[in-house]
Amino acid sequence: MTDATMTPESARPSRSLIHEDARTKKRNASERRFRAYGIAAIFTGLFFLVALLAAILSSGLPAFRQAVVEVPFTLTQEQYDAAEKALLKTGIYTDYFVTSLTQTMESEGVEIEFDEKAIERLLGKVGGDLRKFYRANEDQLEASVSFELAAASRVDRYLKGTFAREDLQSGNRFFMPEDFDLIDAMRDAGLIKQVFNWNFLTGVDTGVDNPGGAGIGASVLGSFFMMLVVLVLSLPIGVAASIYLEEFAPKNRFTDFIEVNISNLAAVPSIVFGILGLAVFIQFAHLPQSAPLVGGLVLTLMTLPTIIISTRASLKAVPPSIRDAALGVGASKMQAVFHHVLPLAAPGILTGTIIGLAQALGETAPLLLIGMVGFVARYPGTFVEGFIEPNSAVPAQIYNWAARSDAVFTEKAWGGIIVLLLFLITMNTIAVILRRRFERRW
Amino acid sequence: MPVIWLTLIVLTISAVGFLMGRRRALVSAGGDSRNLHSLPIYYGSNALMKSVVPALGLMILWLLAQSLFIDSRIVQMIPESEIAEGSNIGLVMSDVRRTADGLSKAVDAGLLDDETARNAESDLEDITQRLKDAGQVVTGQITQTVLQASQAYRAMSQTSNLLMTIAVLIVAAAGAAWGTMESSKSFRARNTVEQGILALLIAAASVAILTTIGIILSLIFNTIEFFRLYPASDFFFLLEWAPSFSGRGGASSLGILPLLWGTLYISLVALLVAVPIGLFAAIYLSEYAGPRMRSIAKPLLEILAGIPTIVYGLFALLTIGPILLSVFGDNGLGWMQGQRAVLTAGLAMGIMLIPFVSSLSDDIINAVPQAMRDGSYGLGATKSETIKQVVLPAALPGIVGAILLAASRAIGETMIVVLGAGAAARLSLNPFEAMTTVTAKIVSQLTGDSDFASPEALVAFALGMTLFIMTLGLNVFALYIVRKYREQYE
Amino acid sequence: MNDMRILERDVDTNDVKIAAKGVQVYYGDNHAIKDVDVEIDDKTVTAFIGPSGCGKSTFLRCINRMNDTIDVCRVVGDIHIDGEDIYDAKVDPVQLRAKVGMVFQKPNPFPKSIYDNVAYGPRIHGLAKNKAELDELVEKSLRRGAIWDEVKDRLDAPGTGLSGGQQQRLCIARAVATEPEVLLMDEPCSALDPIATAQIEELIDELRQSYSVVIVTHSMQQAARVSQKTAFFHLGNLVEYGETGQIFTNPVDPRTESYITGRIG
Missing domain, CATH: 1.10.3720.10 (MetI-like)
Structure with a gap:
């Protein structure tokens, strides 16, 4: 060991452990910074996860809900016979429905005028549905039947708050500005309720004319x-x-x-x-x-x-x-x-x-x-x-x-x-x- | 579906073979299975194997060869002049196939008698109408040539199917008979069956090779076809991507550079998000966090890795895009025009890659031996000094490998860019602009209505080839680095 | 080496450097060190001997708080260095470890160059004002580690490329470079061949002049060769502590005698 030339004394004076010297302070500060970066990274990652899940749930859950209009309706034998004799059968049924709905809302204290076109825009081909029902169940004539009618997708979105009056520049065959009033009226009359949208789970894809009916x-x-x-x-x-x-x-x-x-x-x-x-x-x-x-x-x-x-x-x-x-x-x-x-x-x-x-x-x-x-x-x-x-x-x-x-x-x-x-x-x-x-x- | 029936018949024959082989072996041993070389079940399995495997193998090969053979014969029937302007032989052939299919279905449905379907002199108008009635999709008017070709196609297919059925059944029966005849008490049935199983195992392992070959062949042939129609120099060096939508070539500019730029730019943004977050998360989890924090935060972060990319695509388009637009859009700073942008896709992709980077880096950091850390702590280094100056340099090759793997992921990612990045190819530095990528264009060129023989569609294969080579190169390099790194500490 | 030499060795009386009182260490539920009292002298080589798992390494790691890096480990009791409690809440383990250096069982050079290995400590503690000073410090440390002559021409070569004995001397040089006052050695020769072991032992003997050296060893011969004082640990207890010559020739406790004569251990 020729190269081990040593001086007996320690190179530095003995140092105290209790007092943090300036350099150690700086080093510990940088240690804390580094640690903070790590925590920040983890929380950023978790934040993204939460944001993703929040976006999915908040935007996706409404798809499982569906607004329906529940209307009590009674059809007499006379009306039935008259309608079946007419040329435009479903149109007559729609007329009956409009009359019935108007009366229902009046009895709830809501007054509004609307035509069958508006009903078709909001609730689809109601006449056809009614006719189909009564032809299959003639025994239900004269009885009061409560119909649950799926509302059109725009009604749905208006009620969910993702479609507002301001969003509609001008009316088209799908929706007119006055339809908002009708929806409000029906809501005030307590006719609209939200149900689970089974059709979304069981249905098939639809075209652009019926986005609400699309199912997976x-x-x-x-x-x-x-x-x-x-x-x-x-x-x-x-x-x-x-x-x-x-x-x-x-x-x-x-x-x-x-x-x-x-x-x-x-x-x-x-x-x-x-x-x-x-x-x-x-x-x-x-x-x-x-x-x-x-x-x-x-x-x-x-x-x-x-x-x-x-x-x-x-x-x-x-x-x-x-x-x-x-x-x-x-x-x-x-x-x-x-x-x-x-x-x-x-x-x-x-x-x-x-x-x-x-x-x-x-x-x-x-x-x-x-x-x-x-x-x-x-x-x-x-x-x-x-x-x-x-x-x-x-x-x-x-x-x-x-x-x-x-x-x-x-x-x-x-x-x-x-x-x-x-x-x-x-x-x-x-x-x-x-x-x-x-x-x-x- | 005759193929299903044929398969079932073959299986029945082989089941009979199983029983006969087993019985014959037992008989030869005088009913005492202890006198046999192998368990009785092996004699049965031998007969079963010899009947099923060759028969079904023959069937699959026959079906593949049949379509090739019939196609080449039919193609000769169609005169050059019949191919309409702008169309090609591939389109005519699919017409022929469709018509033949329609004829068969119409006959099955009873709308057309077999005689008419076969008759070459049949009235075109009538046939077209009947096919339409039968619910078969008929594109326009069937020409005389197409009708004749499809009739020939039907005839040949039927003959071929008949021949195949006979051949397959003979092979199955012969195999079963052979296996049965072999059964005797001294026959080494178990060894034979095990050899057969081993062959099947090898065949299964070779699927990986076949897949690679399939990928390479399908890319190469179509890429060569593309370069015959479109100059390679334009593809590689042209600074413009503008396919003509008529699908008739000529006017299209198909330069890959803008797409490559978009791909790399978006990947870079993604890595800028994912690498710092992922790396710091991995460092914190492996060096600082207690077991509790680790057991909670790690699986939570890894959920991000299990979410399908379509979800990130939607998140980019419908959440990140609008948020960015509200800050940088016309109502905010005015830098951004639409929701789709490099930044939109890059951010979403970065989020997707965070767990990928963090779990790979975590593994790699954990592979650094504890002795290294002890050495540093023993000298009075703080944790962060140890990490920065000892652990990370030691882990550097592994981390570089992880980042390269992440980059390869980013380059090959499709759904996020299809939804979030935009459709316009651009060579620009502005991250708020929409750009497009190689993968997005592969999708758009192959899902449109343009026919597969046009350069506009074939270019997708050249793009795919580029993508394949890029990612393969990155992967091979990254895996090499990571393996070298692991060996160092083993 | 002649074992008889220990009898002739003069034992200086030095100041007490490390004083431990009532030290208990727990690994989870496992009571690894039971009530250990010991005073370790300055400028002395103190050897910890005992069978495997007796707690000698654990106790060594308490002296520079390396046990802090193990989550389940808990230390109770007082350890004072120069009269200061090292488990005091105000003490920064980082400063402590700069003062109490450590050499490990397996040579663990960093995957850096030889120069950077040695310069690592001085750099993090800011011991050199400039490059020239650092060069000088590195050279001095390598000389003290008795490895200068072997590596002076390849300071840029990776430290991991050296032989086992050289790596361990590099690690000693690395520990010396931070200018500690105490040097802890945890079986520094167990991974080395006899020649390398002899070199390290010689080095330890020279280091004694500047530091208080504590060495854990498996080999009684090694303890006898290098140390002036010896502590015998058994099942977490400090059984006997005294001058090396006395422990090996005339042990008080029967357990010590059994161990030294090879009946237990």
């Missing part, structure tokens, strides 16, 4: 059929691929090549899978355009890497001693894997699959390219048609509504997001519960 039902079914395809294909293929890679694959170039492919596919933008679907499934294989089958195929390819990665992790978590035990009693390697390893890894595999499905359920971009955004106004007729008839999917339907300019459709889009998120929350909750219940620590 058909596209939920489209998503359902797609997820069925994804589940049926991606689970077996994903598990088989993982078993091969984790248990049987020799260490060679081919295996490496598969691994590189999987990790890269996991990061390929989803839209590229849409291009693949368009080129291969539709242009090359001539599968039907806009069909949930094709959507399911594309999403399967997209979900596979996710499922493979999580399945491999759960297979890897099963300790080698289990395999050794099975091999030790003379099981073949295949038997060891299928009888012992796979059942032990099943909860993990299931969890990963559900999370993969949830991801696929929310995916939109590839569906746009294979044409699943078209206007779909009917439910598929049979189970097979559910796969091959053109349909939409929940996220694609949301996109479709968001792209239309009508504010009612915007509200529907937010409402659709609530539906979509409810599905996702359910799936993720199931995944979490599965993991908690069955997770095994080795």
Whole structure:
């Protein structure tokens, strides 16, 4: 130790610990600043989450409510016979309705004059509905029947406060300025009430002339059929691929090549899978355009890497001693894997699959390219048609509504997001519960 | 659906094969399964496997080959002169296919007798009308050529289907018979079945390779097709994006540069939002927060990652856009014209990327060994000094990798920009202006009504190719960095 | 090294540097240190010996409050350095750790250059006014760490590229560079080969001239070779504390004797 030339005395005088020197003060201040940045970052992130949820709930919940006008109405046999003899039958029914409504409101102390055109603008083709009802239920003639009539979307929005008198520049065939007075009058007479909008959950897409009637039902079914395809294909293929890679694959170039492919596919933008679907499934294989089958195929390819990665992790978590035990009693390697390893890894595999499905359920971009955004106004007729008839999917339907300019459709889009998120929350909750219940620590 | 029925019949045959193979093995062992080489179920499975796999494989291959073969024959039937101005063979072919389909459906529905459907001399007006009555979509008037081609198409399809059914059934039966014949007590059924299963496992693992090949082929062929119609130099260097809406080419300017600029600009804004917030959140959670705070804040932040991008798209368009407009719009500072802007999409995308950056960085920061921190604390460094001067430099390669992965996400993101960024391609520095991106244009070029053979549609594939190469490059590079980094501390 | 040497070693009487009284340490529910009283002298090498898990490292980490970085760890009792309570609410652990340096079991150089490793402490504590002073300080510390000759030509090379023994001496140089008054060493040689161990031990002996050195060691021979005073820990208790020669030749407590003769531990 020739270079250890030392001076016996300490280089600095002894320092007190109690007194914070100036430099330490500065350093501690910068420490506090740094810490504050961290807290600020977390709260900014959480703020965005809250803002997002607030926007979704505040804009989307109204889509589940629907204003209806509840009117007591009595039709006499005479009126019925007269109407059925007339040339414009539904028009007569509408006249009856207008008269009845005017009387009802007068009895509530509200007086206003209006014509059948206004009724049709606010409540749709009331005459047709009435006629249909009485033709089917002739025994209800002479009795007082309470009709619940769905109000038009603008009435709905006016009542919800998202459409005001100032918003209406001039009247059109959908709405006239004086209609506001009629709505007010009906409200004052206590005829309007808010009910849960079942039609939004069960209905199908509608055209721009009836935005209020649009529902998300058909596209939920489209998503359902797609997820069925994804589940049926991606689970077996994903598990088989993982078993091969984790248990049987020799260490060679081919295996490496598969691994590189999987990790890269996991990061390929989803839209590229849409291009693949368009080129291969539709242009090359001539599968039907806009069909949930094709959507399911594309999403399967997209979900596979996710499922493979999580399945491999759960297979890897099963300790080698289990395999050794099975091999030790003379099981073949295949038997060891299928009888012992796979059942032990099943909860993990299931969890990963559900999370993969949830991801696929929310995916939109590839569906746009294979044409699943078209206007779909009917439910598929049979189970097979559910796969091959053109349909939409929940996220694609949301996109479709968001792209239309009508504010009612915007509200529907937010409402659709609530539906979509409810599905996702359910799936993720199931995944979490599965993991908690069955997770095994080795 | 004959394919479904055929599949069911094949499955029935193989089930019979299963039972026969199992029975024959047991008989050969004198009814005592202990005399067999393998469990009886393996003899049955052997017969089942040999019947199902080749039969269904043949069916799938046949169906693929059939459409290619018939298409090429039909194409020869259609004279060049029949292809209308501005149309192309692809459109005519889809007409033919549709008409053939319509004919079949009309016959099924009983609106048309098979004779008429086959008769080449049938009256065009009449057929068109009947098809319309049958609810089949018919675009305009069917020409004589299309009708004849579709009749030929139908005939060939029917013959081919018949042949296929026969071939598939023969193969299935033969396979079942083979498997049954093999069954005897000394046959190593388990080994055979396991080899078959292993082959299936390998096939499943190869799907990943097939997908990649599928992506590359579908991009390459269509991109080459595009460059035959449109000069590559214009695509790469033209500073203007203005597709003609007639879909007839010529007048379109399809330069990728404005789109690339929009993509990169929006991604940059997104990263400027996501990286500081995500990184600081990760630092706080891994270095400062107690277990309680961690167990609450971390899952909450990760909710942001589980929300589908369409939600962020809507949030950008309907919440962020209006808020920005009220501050920077005409009623405020007057910098912003519409709700859709670089900033609108960039902010939403940034929010989406926060959990992505934070959870990746969290992993990476946690991988820095505690000994490193102890060394620094032992010298009297404060926590923030330790983080800034020891932990972060040590984690830097990993964090760079994480940011690159986030960038690749941002570049490939579609729904947020489709809804939030706008449709006009612009080369501008103003973040309050609407711009468009590569992904947004892929969507708009492929969802319009223009036909797939026009340069306006094909350009989407060239854009897709660019996107694919960019993100792939970023990913490969980022994963390489992250892996190198992990190895360093293992 | 000849173990007999300890008998001849003159033991100076020095001032007390660290005084601990009634120290208890809990890890969650686990009572790791039970009522330890000890006075550690200045300019002396004090060795903590004992079987694994006896609490000697835990106690060492109390002296510069490294246990603060472990969430579940709780320390009760008084530890005074130069008469000041280091667990006083007014004491900044950062200042404390600058005064009480520490060398860890596994060499842990930062992933920086050799120069930056050593300059790290002086930089954060602002010990050098300019580059020249810093250069001088780095050189002095590396010389004290007995590694200057080996690294002087490659100060820009990463510290992680050195051999294990060199890394540990670099870490000692790094600790010395902040000019501490006490140097805590937590089994500094357990990850090193015998040659590197001998170099470190020689270095420790020289460091004694300027610092109060506390060393935790697994090896009784090492304790006998380097220390003037020895404390024996067993199951969280300080069993015996005294001059090294006396502990090894004539222990008072039967447990100490059992450990030294190899019957427990």
